[in-house]
Amino acid sequence: MHPARAQANHESLRHIGMPYDSDESFLHLVLPRVRAALHEGRRVLAVTSSRKLQLLADALGRDAGRIDRRIAASWYAHPQRTLAACHEYARDLPTLIVGEPCWQGRTEREIREWIRYESVLNAALGAAPAIVVCLYDVRTTPTAALDYRAVTHPFLAGVNGEAVSEAFVEPHDLILDGDRHPLPDPTGQVTSVGFTAHELKRFRQAVADYARAAGMERNLVASLVLSVSEIAANCVEHGAGHGMIRMWVTGRELVCEIADPGGVLDDPLPGYIPPEPESPRGYGLWISRQLCDLVEMRDDAGTLRVRLHLGLGGPLGG
16 A cells, blocks of 8 residues: 555654563564555555664564664654654554664753653644554663653553653753753853843844854854844844854863843744645754754743753864
C-alpha cells in the first residue's frame, strides 16, 4: 500500500517512550511495529546506530528497502534542527519514526535541551498522522534522560505492552531544573552596543566585527549576525523600539545577550514550533534557534533577555 492511501483522517501524534536492554529486546520491540506500519502503508524512518540499523535490516529481509534509515549521530546533532526535520518528515503523510537519540558524551546542558526536544515534539507534531517511538537503551542512557522519559512521552511501552504515562506533562507546562533561575552573569570582558530602528545596520556590523575579532569562522559569523538581527528586529517592531546587546566569549563559545526593555515573554514555547507559512510573525526566534547552539530567554523585571550561544568553530569549536 502506498503511504498516501493510509487512513489518517482522525489520527494525531502518538508519542511513545520505549526502553530496552539488549539487541534481542530491541528487535522484539521494534520489528513488529515496523512491519505493522509498512502493512498500514506508512512511511517508516528508523534512526539509530549503524549496527542496530543493520540488525533491523537483516530482520526485515526484503522489506528493508521500504524504510528510510538515518545514522543517529547525524540526525540528532542539534535539537532544533532535528525538530524541524521530524516536522518536515511527518507533517503530511501517515508516518512511523523510530528514533534513538545520542546521549553518551553530552554535557548536562545538552542533555537538558534534548529532554526539552522530546517534550516539544508533542506540540510540534501534535496534529500529524504520526507514530513516534523513542528508544532508550537503559545500559547507556543517562539517568536524567531515563527519569524524564515518562514526563515527556504520553505513552510508554515495553515487553509487557503499551500504557498511558501518568507522569506526562504537557510541553508548555514542563519546567526543567534551572529554567526559572536568573541567567548567570557574563564572564570576562563584555562589549555592549545599543540600537534603535535607525541603527540596525551599524548594530549588525558591530556584531560581525566582534565575532571576527573573536576568531569565529566566517560561515558562523553570518549565522550569528542573522540570529541577533532577527531578535533586534523583534525588539524594534514589537518591543520597546530599542535595546542593548552585550557580547562576550567563554572558552570557545561566543555569547550575545539582547535586552528588550519592552519585551514580553507571552509564548510558552517561544521559537520551538515552526511558524505557519502564512504567519507574519514567529520567524525570528525560530531562525535563531535553528542557527545557534543554544537560545535562553528570561523575563527580568520587565526586561526580556534573549541570550544566544554559538561556538567559534574550528578544531576545538562546538
